[in-house]
Amino acid sequence: MGGPVARFVLRALAWLPVAFAVWYFAAPLLLWPAKLLIDVIARLWFADIIRGVEQTGAIVTFVTTLKPGQATAASGAVAIDVNALLYSFGLPLYAALVLAAREPHWPRNLAIGYAVILPFVAWGVLADFLKTVAIAAGPLVASQTGFSAWQREVIAFAYQFGSLILPTVVPAIVWVITHRRMFERLRSASP
Amino acid sequence: MIRFFITFLVLQAALFGAELTPWAQQFFVVPWTNTLAAISANLVTLADPNVIAIGKVLRSNTNGFAVSIEAGCNGVEATIVLLAAVLAFPAPWKNKLIGLAAGVVAVQGLNIVRVISLFYLGQWNYKVFEWAHLYVWQALIMLDVLVVWLVWVRTLPRARDDRDGGPPASGGVRPPAPAAAATA
Numbered sequence: 001m002g003g004p005v006a007r008f009v010l011r012a013l014a015w016l017p018v019a020f021a022v023w024y025f026a027a028p029l030l031l032w033p034a035k036l037l038i039d040v041i042a043r044l045w046f047a048d049i050i051r052g053v054e055q056t057g058a059i060v061t062f063v064t065t066l067k068p069g070q071a072t073a074a075s076g077a078v079a080i081d082v083n084a085l086l087y088s089f090g091l092p093l094y095a096a097l098v099l100a101a102r103e104p105h106w107p108r109n110l111a112i113g114y115a116v117i118l119p120f121v122a123w124g125v126l127a128d129f130l131k132t133v134a135i136a137a138g139p140l141v142a143s144q145t146g147f148s149a150w151q152r153e154v155i156a157f158a159y160q161f162g163s164l165i166l167p168t169v170v171p172a173i174v175w176v177i178t179h180r181r182m183f184e185r186l187r188s189a190s191p
Numbered sequence: 192m193i194r195f196f197i198t199f200l201v202l203q204a205a206l207f208g209a210e211l212t213p214w215a216q217q218f219f220v221v222p223w224t225n226t227l228a229a230i231s232a233n234l235v236t237l238a239d240p241n242v243i244a245i246g247k248v249l250r251s252n253t254n255g256f257a258v259s260i261e262a263g264c265n266g267v268e269a270t271i272v273l274l275a276a277v278l279a280f281p282a283p284w285k286n287k288l289i290g291l292a293a294g295v296v297a298v299q300g301l302n303i304v305r306v307i308s309l310f311y312l313g314q315w316n317y318k319v320f321e322w323a324h325l326y327v328w329q330a331l332i333m334l335d336v337l338v339v340w341l342v343w344v345r346t347l348p349r350a351r352d353d354r355d356g357g358p359p360a361s362g363g364v365r366p367p368a369p370a371a372a373a374t375a
Contacts, residue, residue: 005341093330164268168333187344
């Protein structure tokens, strides 16, 4: 491994625990804009099944119009909790990469990354909720959502992509885009 | 730069979609995951003989604790990301193949460390296991992929990239000053 890359990796590893600690304790605040975005999307496209979106710490709760069983009256509604930390750990990864790069304008780069990553956090949380009600909750709940077979396939793919790929890949992409000069320097230096 | 990222994203989505098909699961992902568990068990038994692999499960015969290697922890997705990044970047095919071979070894090597470490963290403290499993190791594996890719990019012949107008040049980034290049 080349010198500049090795030093960059060591700095990133040193920053990761700090970034993870800040992310964990500031999660209620950091994730609040993502909750707002989820709320807007829920009102625009899923108003028939989502009555409200609430946030408690890092948990986003979807209050639905769906009934838990066959009873249609006075049986309560289904509420689904989603842990937003599962889809936002890219934030500390990105922060560690930015701080390890030691480039000028790092506060601006942090802000850009935060703004770009948040919609993908919303994607993951929303896809998790949709997967739960449309697939995992069973036929009694799933039948009330009105999703067709192909829509459930799309939801399954969105959930898998949003949980296995996006949380880590998006920060890496944003980092490369916001650090093209450093990328060029790394390429130029002898291996 | 734009061309690289579009190619990267398309390749990644296509490979990930292919990975989810029953055919790929049956003939690639499941055997891969089982092999990963077997390799992990073989390594662990060098120091701890009471560990066995059953399919994708790594199990301790001492206390019955077991971990099942599921999607996201088998390194397939990380390998897909690396594969897409290497294939999308303009480079001679020989370099791509070398980069992929070395990169897969590096990513899967660290992934085995992840599996083994989680196996023992789970026996020690479940909360620590959860944190390491859900957040920390995910970030470390992606950092590994990024570093492998950066190291690979540094080995590429510059002349070709300059002739081709490689990704950074097409992204409008000026080449670095010689002094900066020498000290980087």
